[in-house]
Amino acid sequence: MNPLELGFMQRALVGCVVIAAVAPLVGSFIVQRGQSLVGDGMGHVAFAGVGVAFLIGADPVAGALAFTVLAGLLLVRMGRAGLAGDLALALIFYGGIAVGYLFSSRANAGQSRLVGLLFGSPLNLSWGQIRVIVALAAVVVVVTAALYPRLVALAFDEQAARVAGVPTDRIVLALTLMVALVVVGGMSSIGLLLISAMMVVPVAAAAQLSSSYRTTLLVASGIGAVSALVGLLASYYRDYAPASAIVLVALACYLLASAWRGLNRRWRPSISPR
């Protein structure tokens, strides 16, 4: 049977492809700023929000969104105060996952539901969840397009950007909030622990194939979308865990791109710049 004729597969494809195409847009900026693990940490914080939502009977998406946005604001304030060191971030992020599991257990959320949120359950997406994913992704795309030159300046050299008059504090805040939106958008489809991989791995793959930042960003978005498509189809035919398959396809893209670049370097005459 053609999987594209099945309603659950259609929803899974839309939900995964949209968020996997958008995640690298944000990821390219956090990778360039040397903050590749921020998405992972935000996933931990989002889990705390989910746990609290379960406990009070609220929507898990709303809980995750509230907690990640608050964490984003806190991180930016800590950064301004010079407190956003490695240890401080670790305390917040591990505290998040501990709180999330504690509250989820108290609320009897159920192991399968928790595993679905941590590792994704795209085959169970409803059209209502798809609408949320598309809305969050649209916000990320619009903000990225609007702020692109400022985000690029910030990512290249924050001090030079500040001297040039870029309001770096506000741009850092916007970037952090976009990370939060991607994490929440990817929560139901790719999972809180794996969505950060889609912010980083397609970017790493695209960087092997591109010579400019803009191309890297666009190619990474394409690799994200293709990884979601191929990963989901593989999971349908081979009965793999869908989110894991998506991330592994993205990793395979990285390995292929690295091999391609390596071969290209060997074949190409060496450059001796003046």
Added chain:
Amino acid sequence: MLSEVAPRTSLPVLELDDVSFAYGRTPILRQVSLCLHEGEFVAVVGANGSGKTTLMKLALGLLRASGGRIRLFATEIGTFGDWGKVGYVPQRATAMSALPVSVEEVVQSGLAASTRLFRRRSPAQRERLEHVVDLLGLTPHRRSRISELSGGQQQRALIARALVTAPRLLIMDEPTAGVDADARGVLRDSLEHLVNVEGMAVVYVSHDPEAFAGLAHRVVEVDGGRVHTAGQDRDVLAEVT
């Protein structure tokens, strides 16, 4: 040669009056005063850790002074908003990038603050971009990855980024560190053009007097948290040679 003339009739672009700065309880700069006019090239020298980079960061608003006044273009630095008038060239280490970045993108990033939302650059901005890329001899490399260029070419890309807003004040931090002799020559020619033809004021931070020989109108030395005028660059060169 620039060092023969030190213009003083023009407006001050940078003024530091009795500026002090301390990291915690450790004083770094004590009651430092410095004034720079349009078209003036001032070299700042000093040993490593003497406070010259701190002085530069104070002038750029990246650090807040614990005492004294800093004015840019006759405006208190706290309220100064016309940052397009100020160009900053950091040390070349910042040209290292985790992701591929083309020379053109690095230069364009200097326009970020003045580019409207959704990335529409004005014809004037595009023209200025072409001008600085050409001025610094980067036209053949504009689409190249910056990480694949030589140290001198990377440095020129950072200078082009600082110049793309047509600043009136250019502050450079060790711009020739790790740069070969050919690239130094191109940089000297570019700076001579900027100061002589475009009337730009330049603050050139370096521990190497050879780097600004024949260019500086004035040389100031940062030592023991204070700034001393060391004279014209030939005097300083005479001292070290």
